[in-house]
Amino acid sequence: MRLQLREQQAAAGDIVLLYGDESEALTHPYLARAWARLAQGSVQQSWMEWQDEGKTGADLRVPAPGQAKKVAMLGSLNHVTRELIVQTSPTKRSSDFVAHLKQIDALYGPMPGRVSKPVVLVEDNGPIHLSKLSRAALAARAHWLTVEWLPKYTPELNDIEIVWHDLKAHHLAHQTFTGVTELDEAIHKAVEDLNRERMVDPLAKPRMSA
16 A cells, blocks of 8 residues: 555656666576477467467577576666666675665756655665665665665565566577676666667556566
8 A cells, every 4th residue: 555655646746756676687598488480381470379279389499508697687667757777786785786776866866956856765675775784875865765665575566576577588588698798788778778668658568478
């Protein structure tokens, strides 16, 4: 009920509502539902449709040499505009969370000559959010940023979860990256592409994938 109230306040323009969370991406490919060339012909057709017809298609094969490496993603999603902001890092530590808070500062914090609204940040009770460093950083912003803490084990209440899935399944899927630098660049490009889609169609729904 508290989140519903916050969302109503955001829709009315009284506050900025951000859903925050962390995720990660791998240099090895994230495999999602895809179109693949079939063994029995050159026509491309979704695997689900081909299976429904009782036929057999070719397995999707993506090279994944070596050991997978990961890049951490610390992000916040604007509930109204659906804009995603992401801080990438080799780690998911309190210092990385504070670095992400600085991104929020730049976009939504009080600045001379800019009219700002109160910001409400929805977060879970993860250790990096509750550390002394993070608590101090949040306290320093308490005059304009309020945290709504989610109950434990309730990812379904966090708006950003489905956007993480969309980012991986439709912008980073079926690709193998040579290293974390290439992956990091791909993540930021994927976020730009995702946000550009929202600018073209603000009412676009996040895509689902098997």
